[in-house]
Amino acid sequence: MKTYLVTGGAGFIGSNYIHYLFQKYGDDVYVINLDKLTYAGNLENLDDVATKKNYRFVRGDICQADVVDPLVKEADVVVNFAAESHVDRSIGAPDAFIKTDVYGAFILLEAARRHGVEKFIQISTDEVYGSIIDGSFKETDILEPSSPYSASKAGADRLAYSYFVTYQLPVIITRCSNNFGPYQYPEKLIPLFVTNALEDKSLPIYGDGKNVRDWIYVLDHCDAVDFLIYHGKPGQVYNIGGGNERTNIEITDLILTYLKKPHTLKTFIQDRLGHDRRYSVDTAKITALGWVPEHKFERAMNSTIQWYVDNRSWWGKLKSGEYREFYKANYNKEL
Numbered sequence: 001m002k003t004y005l006v007t008g009g010a011g012f013i014g015s016n017y018i019h020y021l022f023q024k025y026g027d028d029v030y031v032i033n034l035d036k037l038t039y040a041g042n043l044e045n046l047d048d049v050a051t052k053k054n055y056r057f058v059r060g061d062i063c064q065a066d067v068v069d070p071l072v073k074e075a076d077v078v079v080n081f082a083a084e085s086h087v088d089r090s091i092g093a094p095d096a097f098i099k100t101d102v103y104g105a106f107i108l109l110e111a112a113r114r115h116g117v118e119k120f121i122q123i124s125t126d127e128v129y130g131s132i133i134d135g136s137f138k139e140t141d142i143l144e145p146s147s148p149y150s151a152s153k154a155g156a157d158r159l160a161y162s163y164f165v166t167y168q169l170p171v172i173i174t175r176c177s178n179n180f181g182p183y184q185y186p187e188k189l190i191p192l193f194v195t196n197a198l199e200d201k202s203l204p205i206y207g208d209g210k211n212v213r214d215w216i217y218v219l220d221h222c223d224a225v226d227f228l229i230y231h232g233k234p235g236q237v238y239n240i241g242g243g244n245e246r247t248n249i250e251i252t253d254l255i256l257t258y259l260k261k262p263h264t265l266k267t268f269i270q271d272r273l274g275h276d277r278r279y280s281v282d283t284a285k286i287t288a289l290g291w292v293p294e295h296k297f298e299r300a301m302n303s304t305i306q307w308y309v310d311n312r313s314w315w316g317k318l319k320s321g322e323y324r325e326f327y328k329a330n331y332n333k334e335l
């Protein structure tokens with residue numbers, strides 16, 4: 001039985017990953033979830049596993065060596081999801097991004113170096129490559145991150161690599177495309193637009209809305225990460241993608257059509273600063289190992305939209321009070 005230390009396990013992808021682990025391994029896994037519970041961390045995401053004997057939640061910061069050290073010592077595998085993850089916030093206030101995404105990763109890597117682990121998975125992102133108009137990025141392409149968020153992720157990505165080269169720490173780095181699914185904080189495109197539409201509010205599309213993202217269902221990302229723990233080669237980077245490139249307008253239309261809401265809710269607003277036009281990754285490397293995403297885009301999108309319809313109590317709280325005020329004040333748009 002392996003012990004997994006999952007950092008950022010109370011966030012969107014981390015909580016889906018913990019569900020995935022229990023679904024896959026049942027009682028034959030021990031999961032420690034280390035999460036600071038920032039605005040993006042929500043223990044409600046894990047209500048159904050909270051009392052399991054093979055699960056433990058630790059509230060703590062990955063930047064704090066004394067918190068991290070004993071947990072890494074206990075772990076066979078570390079999967080580092082913990083991060084500040086929203087590009088818009090990184091434009092207004094980059095500090096926390098540098099602290100958590102770079103320094104936090106450093107603290108985890110140092111603990112792993114001290115104690116030794118079977119695998120250290122650094123969850124990076126396709127955004128580290130920057131924007132691409134034609135074609136798709138390969139793992140060997142140069143990194144040209146363009147937001148403080150993606151630059152902080154690139155820093156951690158390369159730092160993790162250096163721990164493989166310098167100390168032979170068995171690090172694997174994943175660069176996944178945009179995820180969608182349940183439990184995503186309603187400030188990101190899909191949950192923001194679904195919940196706004198449900199409240200008959202406008203959907204604020206940046207610029208001309210023709211920016212392209214490659215969307216992957218979150219459980220496919222989780223499956224790829226776990227696959228790489230067993231089949232990936234230490235020191236290697238792996239792109240992960242869904243193969244579903246869509247413009248933001250296409251995503252918005254799909255949401256409005258599913259919810260039978262008027263397309264006049266679409267509102268074009270001032271573009272995001274430094275807004276990357278298109279992300280696209282070449283996934284031949286992970287495909288060659290035998291991994292492909294399972295979920296079909298349209299069906300997974302529909303079930304995701306329906307999840308937000310059915311779980312109003314989950315997002316209703318997040319879209320009220322102080323967060324709404326924060327959003328209005330900082331981004332001049334409704335959350």
Ligand code: NAD
Nearest residue numbers: 008010011012013036037038040041061062083085178179
């Ligand atoms: P999220 O913002 O929903 O969750 C981040 C979690 O990390 C939260 O639970 C938060 O409380 C926790 N956290 C933040 N700072 C921390 C700290 N200092 N110590 C401990 N915990 C801390 O993010 P997400 O969308 O689930 O993304 C998870 C990871 O996947 C991130 O590393 C992100 O860069 C990466 N990623 C995300 C996507 C995507 O589409 N969402 C795509 C590729 C990669």
Ligand code: TYD
Nearest residue numbers: 087178187188189190204205206211213248
């Ligand atoms: P987002 O979900 O923030 O992910 P990322 O910027 O990391 O790809 O945004 C996805 C796309 O949607 C991106 O091109 C920006 C756009 N977008 C809007 O047009 N309006 C919004 O309110 C948000 C949050 C995003």
